[in-house]
Amino acid sequence: MELVLSLAIGVLVSSGVWLLVRPRTYQVIIGLALLSYAVNLFIFSMGRLRTNMPPIVEPGVEIDPAAFADPVPQALVLTAIVIGFATTALFLVILLASRGLTGTDHVDGREP
Amino acid sequence: MQMGPEHLVIAPIVIPLVAGALLLFFDDRERRLKASISALSAAALLAVSIALLRISHYGDGRVAVYLLGNWPPPIAINLVVDRLSAIMLVLTAVLAIPALLFSIARWHGAGPHFHTLFLFLLMGLNGAFLTGDLFNLFVFFEVMLAASYGLMLHGSGPFRVRAGLHYIAINLAASLLFLIGVALIYGVTGTLNMADLAIRIPQVGEDSRMMLEAGAGILGVAFLVKAGLWPLSFWLPTTYTAAAAPVAAIFAIMSKVGVYILLRLSLLFFGASAGASAGFGSEVLLYGGMATLAFGAIGVLASQSLGRLAGFSVLVSSGTxxxxxxxxxxxxxxxxLFYLVSSTLTISAFFMLIELVERGQDAAANVLAVTMEAYGEGEEEEEEEEEVGIAIPATLAVLGVSFAVCGILLAGLPPFSGFIAKFAILTAMLNPGGLGEQGVITPASWWLVALLIFSGLSALIAMSRAGIRAFWAPVDGSVPRVLLIEIVPVAALLLLTLALTVQAGPVMRFMEATAGSLYAPQPYIDGVMEAPRAVPRQKGGEE
Incomplete structure (x- = not known):
């Protein structure tokens, strides 16, 4: 599972970085979206990979940390997803405004 | 519900949040109402931050901790006020009031929701200064950035949208680096609380130390983008030039947020007691800062427009x-720290002043001004000149004097605070063992001394040239029409730097105490880790 996850993150990051340095605004925004998926997976993996483990402990019971999944990265990922979604939406608006004002989808606002 | 002084700590976040949200309910045409609400909340912010400054300074380095949700630290979210965060809060509020006043004259009508965005920006800034854990730092950073994206585009136009596109793309990429850094640090240490991290970092084993340092390095890059370290700073002058004048004035403190975080975290995590990682990253800051300083100084010399001159001055300040x-x-x-306060005030005033000066130079560029003051209205305006605008002959003189003061401040010449700040840095650098003691001055220090003096010289040359071009060269240049409410904020900020000079002794002692508590962070760590939880009050209990 570790191999699959790290390969997935690697593929997402490499495609994301490649798209990020492309000259068209649409490519840049897709690149940013792919990068943010990769980062979200990465945060998730930092809580160690566990399957079929509950993240919430029961009160009053003796706790063995090894039998639980770490809940903090899950909460962090949730926040990061929401913030990433909002900023991507905002970027999309700017992208359209730039397209409308300059008449081109080049990131510099003019064709080279 | 009883509001005790302990709740003051969260007030700098709550006040702008509530006021900003409240303003959304009013129509954008009710500008006077919106402006007064936001100016009132900025004044409240100033009062609260000064109260927090007093608490943190007279408490002998004791930190005030606010536990949200009342969980025992280091679990969950907490806010921490020490001297450094308090001075940054005060600085933010001090910059916010003039920028808001300046915007009332004209700019706040140039687009929708100016005041709401402005207040949310203040909330993000205050939150970033107050927070005690890394992930909330990310959240407040994003609040600040999201508001800044809106403000950056305030007034619209192709130039702003183009600069804004670059600004947003770079900051989104930097935010991703921020998250990677936070995740790596969490993966190694298992905590995100800054005080708890300071305890755990010396105990990190040899095998995972590399992971930790990689995380800290990636996290640092995110802040260095914000602070404008060369070569991560090419976006900064363009963005700050494109932003509307009051927006650029408050943006002056945004690059200082990166500096603040780097100062706090590098000393807390990698201070003298950090074991094997002590001093991590300080060389990057030193040599990167010197490169930024050189780049900024050359940029200042090369700038043909006043806006870019100010943008590169931000880089000089960051580099220093x-x-x-x-x-x-x-x-x-x-x-x-003294330099931080002085240069932020200067650059903020300078950005607003530029707009006033350039108004006279290029009438075509200021369509807004033309539409607001049709020629026929000039006769009527003359009569109420006393109330809303200053007399025309004095305008150029006032602008010229303010410009000269800005030049003196940027160059670091006496009698203003820029001189004292640079003098304090240079004295400390040339006496590494303390005043009058023998100490070895490193080659890096000599280089920095030379660069600091060179940057002052370049600012002086560039400002003299720009001043001559703006005030003396135009033969039939039109005199800009400047409202009292526009020049007062600039003058107030410049007078504040004069006050800093007069009160340099007490201010410097405060800065020394601040630096002292940064280099001995044990009271900070203990203060957070042993923060008392609030006792839930019994329902219906008396007193």
Whole structure:
């Protein structure tokens, strides 16, 4: 599972970085979206990979940390997803405004 | 519900949040109402931050901790006020009031929701200064950035949208680096609370130390983008030039947020007691800061427009601060903090002043001004000149004097605070063992001394040239029409720097105490880790 996850993150990051340095605004925004998926997976993996483990402990019971999944990265990922979604939406608006004002989808606002 | 002084700590976040949200309910045409609400909340912010400053300073380095949700630390979210965060809060509020007043004259009508975005920006800034854990730092950073994206585009136009596109793309990429850094640090240490991290980092084993340092390095890059370290700073002058004048004035403190975080985290995580990782990254700050300083100084010399001159001055200020922090020496840091306050006030005033000066130079560029003052209205305006605008003959003189003061401040000449700040940094650098003691001055220090003096010279040359071009060269240049409410904020900020000069002794002592508590972070760590939880009050209990 570790191999699959790290390969997935690697593929997402490499495609994301490649798209990020492309000259068209649409490519840049897709690149940013792919990068943010990769980062979200990465945060998730930092809580160690566990399957079929509950993240919430029961009160009053003796706790063995090894039998639980770490809940903090899950909460962090949730926040990061929401913030990433909002900023991507905002970027999309700017992208359209730039397209409308300059008449081109080049990131510099003019064709080279 | 009883509001005790302990709740003051969260007030700098709650006040702008509530006021900003409240303003959304009013129509954008009710400008007077919106402006008064936001100016009132900025004044409240100033009062609260000064109260917090007093608490943190007279408490002998004791930190005030606010536990949200009342969980025992280091679990969950907490807010921490010490001297450094308090001075940054005060600085933010001090910059916010003039920028808001300036915007009332004209700019706040140039687009929708100016005041709401402005207040949310203040909330993000205050939150970033107050928070005690890394992930909330990310959240407040994003609040600040999201508001800044809106403000950056305030007034619209192709130039702003183009600059804004670059600004947003770069900051989104930097935010991703921020998250990677936070995740790596969490993966190694299992905590995100800054005080708890300071305890755990010395105990990190040899095998995972590399992971930790990689995480800290990636996290640092995110802040260095914000602070404008060369070569991560090419976006900064363009963005700051494109932003509307009051927006650029408050943006002056945004690059200082990166500096603040780097100062706080590098000393908390990698201070003298950090074991094998002590001093991690200080060379990057030192040499990167010097490169930024050189780049900024050359940029200042090369700038043909006033806006770019101011943009590169931001880089000079960032470079000076980063390099001084990189030397990791208490009295240099104290001087750097003084410089931080002085240069932020100067640059903020300068951005607003530029707009007033350029108004006279290029009438075509200021369509807004033309539409607001049709020629026929000039006769009527003359009569109420006393109330809303200052007399025309004095305008150029006032602008010229303010411009000269800005030049003196940027160059770091006496009698203003820029001189004292640079003098404090240079003195500390040339006396590494303390005043009058023998100490070895490193080659890096000599280089930094030379660069600091060179940057002052370049600012002086560039400002003299720009001043001559703006005030003396135009033969039939039109005199800009400047409202009282526009020049008062600029003058107030410049008078504040004069006050800093007069009160340099007490201010410098405060900065030394601040630097001292940064280099001995044990009271901070203990204060957070042993923060008392609030006792839930019994329902219906008396007193």
């Amino acid at each position: 601060l980063l390099a001084s922090i990189g030397l990791v020496q208490g009295d240099i840091t104290a001087g750097a």
